[in-house]
Amino acid sequence: MSTYIANEDVLTRVVPVVAAALVVGGVAVAALPARVGTRRELRRRWCTWALAAPLFLGALCMGPFGGALLAVVLGLVAVAEYARMVRLGRGERVVLGCAAVLVPMLGILTYATPRAFDLRLVALLLVAGALPALLSGDTARGGERAARTVFGLLWIPVALTGLVVLDKTVVALGVAVAFGDIGAWCGGALLTRMGGGLARPLSPLSPDRTWAGVFGAGIGVAAGLEVAGAFTVTLWAAVLAGCVFGGLLGSMIKREAGVKGAGTRLPGFGGLLDRIDSLLVALLLAMVVTL
Known part of the structure; x- marks a missing residue:
């Protein structure tokens, strides 16, 4: 309240x-x-x-629930635009889309004591961003795909969680x-x-x-x-x-x-x-x- x-x-x-x-x-x-x-x-x-x-x-x-809803809607649209611009594949799009929903929700869970962005979350985002390229065994663009995905995770879903925790x-x-x-x-x-x-x-x-x-x-x-x-x-x-x-x-x-x-x-x-x-x-x- x-x-x-x-x-x-x-x-x-x-x-x-x-x-x-x-x-x-x-x-x-x-x-x-x-x-x-x-x-x-x-x-x-x-x-x-x-x-x-x-x-x-x-x-x-x-309040925080309205901020989370706004973050999710903006995030889903923004990650779709970003993935299309940098030519990411289906796996990376799924990771970005899931993060656009889940990361703001994590912001609600940690709202009372905003510690959503500790090293555990950073580690999970790094692994999630690299996972599609790793599983596909991409030796041509794997590093580029992973880097672009991790950047997108930090730039969009993590940033939009500020609508919840600020x-x-x-x-x-x-x-x-x-x-x-x-x-x-x-x-x-x-x-x-x-x-x-x-x-x-x-x-x-x-x-x-x-x-x-x-x-x-x-x-x-x-x-x-x-x-x-x-x-x-x-x-x-x-x-x-x-x-x-x-x-x-x-x-x-x-x-x-x-x-x-x-x-x-x-x-x-x-x-x-x-x-x-x-x-x-x-x-x-x-x-x-x-x-």
């Missing part, structure tokens, strides 16, 4: 701000003139935000990541035009991600945490790093796979992984600094 009340307190602060942001964003996007080339894409993105925000907040309002912090974190992504887009669009060091890309992996975007993301993350009443310098740094490195990580995987997006499920964004890549790394880093 205490968890539900804690989340309810945060939601009381967050919901009006998120609703107002959606209204303002919707009006702004609707008012864009036809000559703006990105108008259609921005409208589709707003529709996705308008659908995703109440689903995300509604699930977390239900308690009320997860609501603040989700809002902060969303505000950070918006701040990065606005910062990249506005400050990059000023030129100078802010216009430099962070990495060749994604020329569109600039230091201006990092600056904008930092402001957005701080605003999101402050709205939720959860601002600390440590959590701000963890979420900002998640926003920055999560996007680059997603870009790296997509470029290696030779695809533009992880899928087509979310209008204006592409696949689910294209939308939650920042959230995944932010959840991992938030667990490091808070648990």
Whole structure:
């Protein structure tokens, strides 16, 4: 009950701000003139935000069980997209899918004393990730398959378990990541035009991600945490790093796979992984600094 009340307190602060942001964003996007080339894409993105925000907040309002359900649904879709991008076989897909369900459930079992991510779990994930390649006797791609599977296990199911074990912090974190992504887009669009060091890309992996975007993301993350009443310098740094490195990580995987997006499920964004890549790394880093 205490968890539900804690989340309810945060939601009381967050919901009006998120609703107002959606209204303002919707009006702004609707008012864009036809000559703006990105108008259609921005409208589709707003529709996705308008659908995703109440689903995300509604699930977390239900406490750890709602967080676990959300983690399972997101995990099953995300691991399917990841496995397709990196060309994993049926065995690896089964391992990833099972982990997407079981690891968040383990988070519920250990919720009172969050020790889900000890060495025992790490050992099991390492063995499970390598098992399909070992059993098939793959001498051509066995090591690559095992490494990609273990990475996928850590990147998706383990990260999403943060939706269960991070308690009320997860609501603040989700809002902060969303505000950070918006701040990065606005910062990249506005400050990059000023030129100078802010216009430099962070990495060749994604020329569109600039230091201006990092600056904008930092402001957005701080605003999101402050709205939720959860601002600390440590959590701000963890979420900002998640926003920055999560996007680059997603870009790296997509470029290696030779695809533009992880899928087509979310209008204006592409696949689910294209939308939650920042959230995944932010959840991992938030667990490091808070648990």
